[in-house]
Amino acid sequence: MSEIQVTVVTADAKAQQTVTSGTRAWELFTDTPEVIAARVDGQLRDLAHELTDGSDVEAVAIDSADGRDILRHSTAHVLAQAVQDLFPDARLGIGPPVVDGFYYDFDVETPFTPADLEKIETRMRKIVKEGQKFSRRVTTDADALTELQDEPYKLELIGLKGTGNAEDAAEGASVEVGGGELTIYDNLDRRGEVTWSDLCRGPHLPTTKRIPAFKLMRSAAAYWRGDERNKQLQRIYGTAWESKEALAEHLHRIEEAERRDHRKLGRDLDLFSFPDELGSGLAVFHPKGGVLRRVMEDYVKQRHIEEGFEYVATPHITKEGLFHTSGHLPYYADGMFPPMEMEGSNYYLKAMNCPMHNLIFSSRGRSYRELPLRLFELGSVYRNEKSGVVHGLTRVRGLTMDDSHSYVTREQAPAEITHLLDFCLSLFRDFGLDDFYLELSTRDDTNLDKFVGSDEEWAAATRVLEDAARESGLELVPDPGGAAYYGPKISVQARDAIGRTWQMSTIQYDFNQPRGFELEYQAADGTRQRPVMIHSAKFGSMERFLGVLVEHYAGAFPPWLAPVQVQAIPVAERHADHLHDVARRMRAAGLRVEVDDSDERMQKKIRNAQLQKVPFMMIAGDDDIEAGAVSFRYRDGRQDNGVPIEEAIARVVEAVESREQV
Template sequence: MRDFLNEKELNTLNHSCAHVLAQAVKHLWPHAKFWVGPVVEEGFYYDIDLGDDTITDEDLPKIEKEMKKIAKDGKRIVRHEISKEEALEEFKDDEYKVDLINNFEDGTIISTYSQGDFTDLCRGPHVDTVKQCRNFKLIKHSGAYWKGDKNNKVLQRIYGVCFPTKEELEEHLQYLEDAKARDHRKLGRELGIYMIHDLVGRGLPMWMPNGFTVRRLLSDYIMNKELALGYEHVMTPSLGNVKLYKTSGHWDHYKDDMFPAMKMDDEAYVLRPMNCPHHMVMYKQSLHSYRDLPVRIAEIANDFRFEASGALTGLERARAFTQNDSHIFCRPDQIAQEFKSVAELILDVYKDFGFEDYEFRLSLRDPDDTEKYFGNDELWEKSESQLRDVLNEMGVKYYEAKGEAAFYGPKLDVQVKSAIGHDVTLSTIQLDYQLPERFELTYVDENGDKVRPVVIHRAILGSLDRFVAFLLEETKGNFPLWLAPKQVVVLPVNNKYHEEYAKEVVAKLRKAGFRTELDNRDEKLGYRIREAQIHKIPYELVLGNSERDEGTVTYRLHGEQKQTTVSFDEFVSLLNTEVEKKTIRR
C-alpha cells in the first residue's frame, strides 16, 4: 500500500483532490458547509454538513461525475493570504470554518486556495491545477461526529484516493479489492469462525464451532511448545480485587481502560485487563532459591479492556480477548539466555506458519528523558546492552526505537507485515524490574540473601483473537491442513449407491483423528463440490462406483481441478505427513 501520509507528492495530490471533492459537493448541494479534509493513511476524506440530507451509495457516482467535470475544466489552484479578520468575513456563513479561524491568534496571516468558483481555507500546499486530480476514486462514506465528539452533530464523511496516473489508481483499486476479500470480519462470518451481536455486547466475540476448533488447536500447539521448554501452565480468575491492581500500579496508570469496578460487600473487583499481577502473587506464594530459577509460568488467559466503541475492529480490537501469556522469573545473570530462548521460540513459531515479512524492534528508553523510567542508569544500560548482544549473536535483523521502551524496562516487539499491508505487533518480550519491587518478590541467592528476581513478560501468539484475524487475512481463510476446522469433506456421487461406503470412509477418517464431514445432501455433485470450495475445506473426497468397489478414494485439493485416486491407507499417510510437516500452500 502506498504511503499517503509520507510520500510528499502523493500527499499534496490527495489534499488537492479533497478540495475538488468539496467543490463538487458544493455544486450539487449549494447549502453544504465544510469542516476539514485531511490526508489520512488510506487517502483523503472531507467532513461535510449537508443539513437534513444524507449521502447514499447512489450519490458517490454523481459526485465523481461532477469532480471529473471540474478536473477536465483545468482551473489553476491559486493561493491567497488574508488576515484573520478578512477570513472571518469571507467565511462568515460557515460556522465550521469560523470555528477553525477562531483558533488562530489575532494578527495571524491565514491562507486560502481558490479554484474557479470555489475557495477553501487551507495551509496547503497544493498542485498547480485541478487537472492533475483527474485519476481519483471515491471509496466510501460514513457519518462522523464533528471534532470526534459524540455530543456534537454527525457530519457526512466521504473518503477517496487520487494518483498521478490511471495505472497507479487501478493498481490501488485492485489492492483494495484484495483487502476487502481478505477482511477477517467478512471471512469470519462466511466461514463460521466467530460472531458479535449487540444483544451480547459490542466488542465481545462469540466463537462458533469452526472458530473454536482453530482456537483449541492454536492453544494446544503453543502450550506443547512451551511444555517442551520447561514452562508450567496455570489458570487464574478473569477478575481481581482492586487492591491487586493498586499494588501492581495498573490502577493508577490504566484504570480508564478497565471495566468499572464491581462492589461486593466491603470489596471491589474488576475484570482483569492483563494477567501479570495474578502471576506475581502465584510466584510469591512459595520460597525460591537461586537454584530454582528460572520459573516460567504460562497461561491461555481471558482478559478484558474497555475499548472505545469507535476503536472496535472485529477480532483485532475487542473488549474481550485471550492472551498466550507468560512470565519468566529469573536471576539477572539469566536474562540473556531466557531472552534468547524466547526469541528462538518466536522464530520457530513463525517458521511453522510461514511468516517471512517481519522485523524485530528493540525498544529502548529515551536517553534525554530518563526520569520517567523505573530503575537506575546502570540497570538500563546493562539490560539494553544484553538484549542488543543477544540479537547480534542470533544474527537477526532488527532496528532500535529510542523512547519506545515501557517505563519498567526495555522490550522487543516483532512487527509483522500483513497480507493487506498493515504493520501488526504479534509477539513481544519485555523486561520488568518494577513489578518484582511492587510485589516484594524475592529469591535466596548463593550468599543466603533475599534479592529481587527479574520478570520477563512474553507473548508469542499475542492475543489469540488478533492472531486468528491475522491468519484469516494472510491465508484468505485457506488454513493449512493441521489448523483447518474441517480437514476433509466426503461427497458420495449418488446417495443411493455410494452413501454407505462414504459413511465407512468418514468413520475411518475420524477414527484416524481427522476432522471429517459427510455431505450427503440431496443436491447435485457439482453444487456440493462448489460448497466445499466456498467453505475452503482442504480435501474433497468424491466417491463413486470404482472407489466403492476397489476400496479407494479420489481426492482433490481446495482450489484445484486435478483429481487423484489412491488407496485409503495412502490417503491417510498423505494427510499425516502434511499435518506433521505443517505444510503451507501459497
C-alpha cells in the same frame, strides 16, 4: 544578490551547492518532476520554501511515504473545497492523511449519499485540472479567528493551539494545527486570486495538477475529535496515489481484501458470530471455529512448554487494589470496564494477566537458580474498547491472550528477549506468515507524565530491546511515544498474503511492576535483588490472530489447520457405508473427517465442499468399493482415482504432519 551555501542530501551522499539568496527549494529539483516537497533541516517544507544559508535540503518524492502523505493531504483539501463549492453550508472539521488514503470531516445537515460523492469527485477533477496553486500564509491567532469566524471547528482547534491538547484533539488534528506559528493555505487560480482557504500546517503539493490519481471511497458518521459526547459529523474517505497504475493496484488490493474479509468468511464457513444479545465486540465460536481455536491453543501450549514455560491459570476478576499496585488503574483505567461492587470492595474484570502472575512469583521465596522463571497462560481478558474501533475478531472486547511473563536478572534480559523474539518468529512461520519487520516503541520525552521510571531505566531497557532487534537482521522501525507506561517494547509486524501489515506479538521490558509488587530473588551472594519482568504475547490475542489467518488464507486453511480436513462424498447412497468405514479409520489416525450422506446430488456435495474450502474430498463409487479404494479430489480441482485406502490415509496424514498447503 548575495550567495548562500546549501547542502543537497540524497540517499547516498551530501553535496554542497552555491545559490543566490531567495532561492526556493523547487529550483534545486527542476530536473526531477517526481519531487513534490523538500525536507529542509529535518522539517518537511513546500517546494516554495525559501532557503537560508547552511540549510540541508533533501528531496521528497511523490512515491515516498512522506510524499504520499503530502499528496493525500493535498487531495483532502481539494475534497473540502469541492464540498463547500457544492454544499456552501458545510462546515469544516479536519482532513488528515491516513494509511493508504485520507479523509475530511464535515458538519452538514443531511448525510452524503453515493450520488453526492459522484458529484463531489467530478468537481474535484475540475479543480485538479485547473492547476490551482497551494500557497502558504502565516497568520496570527486574532486574524485567523476573524477570518474563520464561520468555521466553528477550526476556531476550536485554534483555541487548542499551544495548550498541549492539539495533538490529542483528533486523529490527524496535529496536521491542521501545530503548536508554533499558525498558517493558512490559500488555493490560487491562474490569475492569483484566492478560490478557497483552509487552516493547515502543510506542506502541500505545488499545485492541484500534481495530483495524478485519486478516488472517493465512502462516507460515514464520525464524532468530532473522536469523542462520542461531541456532535456527529460526516466523514468522506478517499485515496490518492502517485500514478493511475498505483491507484488501480490499490483498488485491486481492496477488492481482494473484501473477498478475504474474515467477518464474511467467518459467517460463510460457519466459524464464529457476534450475537447482539451478547454485546459489541464479544464473539462466540461455532464448532468449526472451535476446532481452529483448539488446534491453535494446543499448538501454542505445547510450543511454550518446549521453550521452557510453565502453564498457569488465574481468575477473571480481582479487587481493584491489585491494579493500583501494578499501575494499570492510574494509567490504563479508560481501557478497563467499570468496577463491580461486592462485599464492600470494588472488583474489576481483568484487562491483563501480568498482575496475577506477579502474585504467583511472590507466593514464595525465589532463588537466582530459578531464573529465568517463565509463566504462561491462555488468559481471557476484557477491554473497554470504544464502539467505533471494535472490528470483527481483530478488535474485540473479550479476548484470550497467549500471555507469558519472564522473570530474569538484568544480565539475563538480553538473551531472554532474543529467545522470545526467535520463538515468536518461529511460531508465525509455522502458521504460514514469513514476511516481518520490527517496531521499537519508546518513551515520548515531550509527555513524560504518561510514563513511569527514571531516564536511566528507560535508556537501559530501550538499549537492550534495540540490540536484540538489530541482531535479528529484520528491518527496525522507530515508534516514538508508543511504549507502555511501564517500559519500551518490540512489536512484530507481519505482512499477509496480499501485503497488508498486522501487529502480532509484543515483547515488553518492565522495570516498574517488579518494584510495585516488591518482587525479589536471592542472588548468588545472598543479597536480595529485584528481577526484570519481560511481557510477551506471541499471537497477541487468539481472536485477532485467528481473524488474520482467515484473511491470510482467504479461508482455505492448510490441512493441519482446516476444521474439516476430509469431506467424504458417496456417488450414491449405497456407497456411504464404505466411506463411513474409511472415515472411521482416518479418525483413528487423528484426522478430521465428515461424510456427506445428505440427499443432495453428488455434484452439489462437491460444490458445497469447495465452498467450505475443504482441503481433500474423498469420493467413492462401485469401482472404488470393489477395489478397496477411494478417489481423491483436491481443493484446486485435481483428482486421483482408485487410490488404495491405506495410501489415501497416508496421503492426508503426511499433508497434515508436513503442514503443507494443498
